[in-house]
Amino acid sequence: MGKVARHWIEHTPDWRTEPMAYWVHIESEGRAWRAAASYDPPAPHAEGRNGYPVLCIESQGFVFRFSSAAQLAECIDILGRKPLPTSRRLSLIRGGGHGPNSHWLSRLPGHIKSPKVRQRAVEDLRSVISAMALGSSFKPA
Numbered sequence: 001m002g003k004v005a006r007h008w009i010e011h012t013p014d015w016r017t018e019p020m021a022y023w024v025h026i027e028s029e030g031r032a033w034r035a036a037a038s039y040d041p042p043a044p045h046a047e048g049r050n051g052y053p054v055l056c057i058e059s060q061g062f063v064f065r066f067s068s069a070a071q072l073a074e075c076i077d078i079l080g081r082k083p084l085p086t087s088r089r090l091s092l093i094r095g096g097g098h099g100p101n102s103h104w105l106s107r108l109p110g111h112i113k114s115p116k117v118r119q120r121a122v123e124d125l126r127s128v129i130s131a132m133a134l135g136s137s138f139k140p141a
Helices: 070-078 087-094 114-135
Strands: 005-014 052-060 062-066
Touching: 052 114, 062 070, 062 114, 070 114
Parallel strands: none
Antiparallel strands: 005 052, 052 062
């Protein structure tokens, strides 16, 4: 296995506060996102008093934060696309009334979105997935 990007686990009292949570976990119909009882994909689970695990991955001078494995997979998928989709398009696909300026992709620093840096970031994110497959405590839903 090659070099693994620097990564660590932090804990938060609410998984919903992480940048990608709203954009990846879709609430059940008829409920406000924060008040929903179920999500697709399912919401992560808390680790007792510690709260919810948040996987932090440092890449290209930026720290990516994920409160679920589904968020990590979505990030790799979107950043790996050529061309990179616009946050406007991704916001329309998600629906829910939040505009493109609040989308996680629009919140990334500009240098991360360049094709060369994006490719390196995706490689770093994948390196952590490989390392986690060998054993990690980060196993959110």
